[in-house]
Amino acid sequence: MGPRIAVLGTGANGASIGADLTRAGLDVTFIEQWPAHVEAMRERGIRVQMPEETIVTPVTVLHLCEVATLRQPFDLVFVLVKAYDTRWACELIKPYLAADGLVVGLQNGMSLDDIADIVGTDRTIGAVIEVSSNMFDPGVVNRQSPPSRSWFAVGGLSAAAQARAGEVAAVLGHAGTVEVSDDVRSSKWMKLVANAAELVPSAVLGVPLAEAIAIPGMKEFMTEAGREAVRACLAAGSRVRPIFGMTDARLDDPEQYAEQLFDAVLGHFTLPDTRTTVLQDWMKGRHSEVDEINGLVVAVLGAGSGGAPHNARVVDLAHRIEAGELEATPANAALLLA
Structure with missing residues (x-):
């Protein structure tokens, strides 16, 4: 059985990456703060418009206020909120993270220390993301760099986390090319x-x-x-x-x-x-x-x-x-x- 995955923050990048993972057959839950976007995805799935094709993917999605209803912990959480929202987002998800679960900061900026401060260095995976996308309508992503032209790097802040970076790379590989960095900072x-x-x-x-x-x-x-x-x-x-x-x-x-x-x-x-x-x-x-x-x-x-x-x-x-x-x-x- 594969990992239980949360995508915390499903704007343009989060939604398109989450859709890639969902289509790969993984157990993915979207967690989102824009109510209209949540309702649109529940009604019609997430529509990802790319230069060569458009794909609509049915997804499981929760409002932020529904996180408190969760009963099973997540093994892997991808954080895609804005860098300045990192701390509260990690505090929100921390009670629902498995004891050996990992949090991956797929964000711009140097948010990895904020994540580690909340969930610990052994559960923190830093990441670099290079995906071009935008979203102006709920439920619709315009992804200008499809998986074939998307790039990521992942790496742990501690030796224990670094030893598991390959697990994260294998999952994220459904959304683009992934490199394991030996110095993610x-x-x-x-x-x-x-x-x-x-x-x-x-x-x-x-x-x-x-x-x-x-x-x-x-x-x-x-x-x-x-x-x-x-x-x-x-x-x-x-x-x-x-x-x-x-x-x-x-x-x-x-x-x-x-x-x-x-x-x-x-x-x-x-x-x-x-x-x-x-x-x-x-x-x-x-x-x-x-x-x-x-x-x-x-x-x-x-x-x-x-x-x-x-x-x-x-x-x-x-x-x-x-x-x-x-x-x-x-x-x-x-x-x-x-």
Whole structure:
């Protein structure tokens, strides 16, 4: 009998990954906080629209308030809430986690320590996710990178957890290519390097990523934000290591590798109309993960000219947009590039 699996947070990425696991015949329960989305999935299943095909999958789904009705523990929990929601989500699911159960943080940012603080390092699996998708209607996911073009890395925070990372990789392999990392903290930093360059800087302009980099000076600005992030990674005690299966990674030149990571995202995981998750959040009137991404770079290096001035500028404009003082428009390029 296979593991009992929960997908905690079934937005665009969580729902599409959960659907992949369900179609593989695994025992999967969706847990979701958007009531209309829950009801749509109960009525019609989850509809995942991909470039080559559309698949509708019937799923088992619970409202957050129904978690208290659970009687059987989960062996494996994939957490796909926003990074800033990690702690409460892990507290919610902790009573329903098997004694030897694992929690996998399939999120942006460095949420692995928050997970470990709640459920313990031996039950924490860090993960890197590279999936392009969006959701604007309940029950419907637009997945731009199907499993054949989705990529993950997993690894444990302790020796005991690392010994079981292969179990997680085998399950997640139904949703994309999976690598077992021998240093998942560093792997997550590498994804943060790519995210610092692309997620918020392009969202500040209010346009898809491909349009953002076409604005004169923006690709260079975004690349510098990534380079600052790789310096923060090294300053935090982590190391440069390959992700996305990049066999040509310039590990001997960290700042050149930051540019390679950004180019890999643009070349392999992005379509012409891809909007980053941050822009999607703002389009829905939601708070973004800017503090967990660009804000972390600033926290490690500082905001001044010797620290992370590009990321600091991104954080400042993002906060002004979320406060309603600015709109996300291409005109903000002048503020970023000033």
